[in-house]
Amino acid sequence: GAGVSQTPSNKVTEKGKYVELRCDPISGHTALYWYRQSLGQGPEFLIYFQGTGAADDSGLPNDRFFAVRPEGSVSTLKIQRTERGDSAVYLCASSSWGGLNTGELFFGEGSRLTVL
Amino acid sequence: KQEVTQIPAALSVPEGENLVLNCSFTDSAIYNLQWFRQDPGKGLTSLLLIQSSQREQTSGRLNASLDKSSGRSTLYIAASQPGDSATYLCAVGNQAGTALIFGKGTTLSVSS
Numbered sequence: 001g002a003g004v005s006q007t008p009s010n011k012v013t014e015k016g017k018y019v020e021l022r023c024d025p026i027s028g029h030t031a032l033y034w035y036r037q038s039l040g041q042g043p044e045f046l047i048y049f050q051g052t053g054a055a056d057d058s059g060l061p062n063d064r065f066f067a068v069r070p071e072g073s074v075s076t077l078k079i080q081r082t083e084r085g086d087s088a089v090y091l092c093a094s095s096s097w098g099g100l101n102t103g104e105l106f107f108g109e110g111s112r113l114t115v116l
Numbered sequence: 117k118q119e120v121t122q123i124p125a126a127l128s129v130p131e132g133e134n135l136v137l138n139c140s141f142t143d144s145a146i147y148n149l150q151w152f153r154q155d156p157g158k159g160l161t162s163l164l165l166i167q168s169s170q171r172e173q174t175s176g177r178l179n180a181s182l183d184k185s186s187g188r189s190t191l192y193i194a195a196s197q198p199g200d201s202a203t204y205l206c207a208v209g210n211q212a213g214t215a216l217i218f219g220k221g222t223t224l225s226v227s228s
Contacts, residue, residue, distance in 0.1 A: 004159075033215060042120070042205055042218030043160070056214035091159060105150065105216060107160040 004108035012114045021077040021111045025094030035091040082115045118143045122219035137191040139206030144184045147209030154203045196226045
């Protein structure tokens with residue numbers, strides 16, 4: 001596609017529910033990143049994929065958060081047993097090179113998650 | 117642990133002014149530095165990317181500089197316009213080279 005696509009754009013759920021957020025990166029981009037942004041804050045790194053594998057998942061806050069990228073393209077961020085503190089905008093970005101040494105990141109518009 | 121600080125947090129200027137946004141980082145061993153723009157309720161748009169071996173980059177009215185030794189970058193905006201109103205975010209590559217670490221941003225308002 002022309003840009004990074006994220007769905008849904010908005011998601012409202014109840015505490016304790018399971019949520020999936022999807023990211024479709026720019027075609028051909030091998031690197032994919034998930035970030036979380038709370039109001040008034042900069043984006044916070046969650047996980048980085050190089051191809052199908054998670055090269056760095058050090059930003060995932062706890063084991064309720066999990067992400068996959070089975071075919072090296074679309075990625076899904078999965079949140080189990082959601083808590084009110086998970087409410088944020090979840091941003092996805094992709095890059096044409098592996099890693100940050102030469103890659104410029106292109107961001108999607110984000111998925112706004114609200115946990116009631 | 118890399119930390120990124122942006123000053124000021126907010127800035128209001130009249131149209132036509134030249135302005136400078138500041139970014140500082142604690143670990144000089146960065147991979148690159150990138151400046152982004154974010155409009156309310158939107159994603160991030162990349163403005164300028166400075167490789168670790170470079171000292172500056174220019175795009176139109178924007179100029180970004182990088183001084184790794186002092187842990188600082190500046191974004192210079194010439195002849196500001198109301199359309200420049202947005203939040204500007206600075207981000208540096210983490211020590212592992214696997215992610216960008218962001219500051220909290222500077223919210224710019226340019227009045228006509």
